[in-house]
Amino acid sequence: MKTCLMRFCRLLCFALTLPLHLMEVTGLCGAYKRLFPLLAYNITFSYNDKMHKIKRDLFRNVGKFANSNGTLRLLEIGCGSGANFPFYPHGCTVICTDPNPHFHRYLRRSMEANKHLTYDKFIVASGEDMKEVQDESVDVVVCTLVLCSVRDVQQVIAEIRRVLRAGGAFYFLEHVVSDPSSWIYFFQHVLEPLWYYIGDGCMITRATWKDLETAGFSELHLKQIKAPDVTSVIRPHIMGYSIK
Template sequence: MSYAQKFWTFVVNVLVLPLHLLNAVGLYDIYKRVFPFCVYRISINYNKKMHDKKKELFRSVSEFSQSGKPVTILEVGCGSGANFEYYPPGCRVVCTDPNPHFKKYLTKSMAQNDHLTYDNFVVCSGEDMRSVEDGSVDVVVCTLVLCSVNNIPQTLREVHRVLRHGGGLFFMEHVAANPSTWSHFFQHVLQPAWYYFGDGCEVTRETWKYLEDAGFSDLKLRHVDAPLVFIIKPHICTQQQWRQQLLILFCLVLCLPLQLLDLTGLYGLYKRLFPVLAYNITFSYNDKMHGLKRELFRNVAAFAKSDGTLRLLEIGCGSGANFKFYPHGCTVVCTDPNPHFQKYLQMSMDANKHLTYGEFLVLSGEDMREVQDESVDVVVCTLVLCSVSNIKQVLREARRVLRTGGAFYFLEHVVSDSSSWTYFFQYVFEPLWYYLGDGCVVTRTTWKDLEAAGFAELHLRHIEAPAVSLMIRPHIMGYSIK
């Protein structure tokens, strides 16, 4: 958190001291009687702005019907019933909310939506729904609720418990913005005030992480920018993917000849051709990424030993596209699993006489046993983690060969934001790209592996690479310190 953010957060905390005091003495509970009226009015405007997104979200609810029976929906934190109009006709709806004062507005919504059958309204929190039996509902709905529960993991455990096997959780939640945005700044600054006006609502939660860790057998999630006030503009919701899956199937069919070549071993011939393609593509990529690469590698020399020497290991060196960005005099050891790169690697070595070159080792990033423990100062990995078989093992190997205090530099294309067309096309063309890119996978969330790799420090940022192919435009870059 920046000093400016900390300062302004402190100022807002001081301004809301009266609310802190009201809460401490129990008088804030009076607001809980007023809050349902506020939500009822706000929900009308929210539904107008989010109408299309809600229609899309709940479009597949009817698919969870069993043997033609009506779908049983449990809505956690139902509020004033703002979602009822989007449920398919005939559904049985069970409502829960910890605030009993919503009942008046909930009754209004029930009367306006007589295409549904309503069971009971249960006053309980999402963390403790003991009055709902295990495996008793087909669908659980949770919209604008996980922002205010006390314990998200416990709420999701309860959702798991009450859902039948094969049932679905439908969600739409506002979440923390990207850390590089002003929205993120103001979310943190205004959080203390927003918490009270929103009856416990927190705008800085990374709710998608809890959903990813909740143990659902299948998670379809996308990030969207809602047409709302900036502080709650970033949302996540359930992803509806049937069009994407249909096109993926079509692309898989087109790739059948390549799959057959792979199965018969003939695809191995392409590995001889791939270095030629990579060598020529590298010139264009380096031109477009020149400024970013210079920025990435500008402080590599800071990791030299006290005697001024610097030993650098490049994993998946390819044709040596990074050599011109390395500091004068450092010793470079190269590894790549494809021996056919050596001809082009030698050409790059001849063109970059400012470096000293060690051996070229033909090995994968997952198994670098020929490189001794803590024997290098810097490890470099660019456009490599997209095609290795096991990212976690590569990062373990990188940490093993790095000396304590050494750095791991990376520049990798990654999966795009799930609300974008880039994300859509990445998944559609993934099967074809895999073969053309010699095992390259464009849908990896590599930053998560780096965050979990156990480095002492991680300096990472997401960027949009300039003028490169749409499929590989989203990148991450930075370095980690052991």
């Protein structure tokens, strides 16, 4: 009964988003691509406050993956406005990628506020195709709140493995689908058609940990958590790191 109700409510939600779907198909959603970076930049401050301890714990050992020269090259996929910069170790070199070029002006603000880092370049590219980043050229890859909105999670992970040097690490923090018995799961599936447009392609029903478990990393350190004080449908998170 609950499953039937969920499907019916999801169908209603999908019907309500048909105008947005038509706008996307016809290219009229382009204006939102310009607006979304501003929204994301402002949300960053609230999210970082709520997730400060979790992010600090996640990135606490990034420095140990420095290469034999003692330097650390870090690639962030879907860097957005640079929300993770305060948590990176002093002196590391950061390469940024994001498919939305309109993030650049907000990214510059974060760079100015985090002088403890060295910034290499900002590459406008999707996570599925980072051809400007050479094979085995980085020590660490970071991806937070990004795998929910990429087209092909497995292809992104394949690209991560390609650019990581042997022994390098991939750090992740992602919201994921809840347990099927929960009401959060119910509302995730009902609201996803609308959330997709609000979140610029964000999917709230992905079981991303399954892709990580089958990705072929030599080690996987993964923990499932409930994010504090965030919107209920994105409370279930996974965090951790994998070693190539």
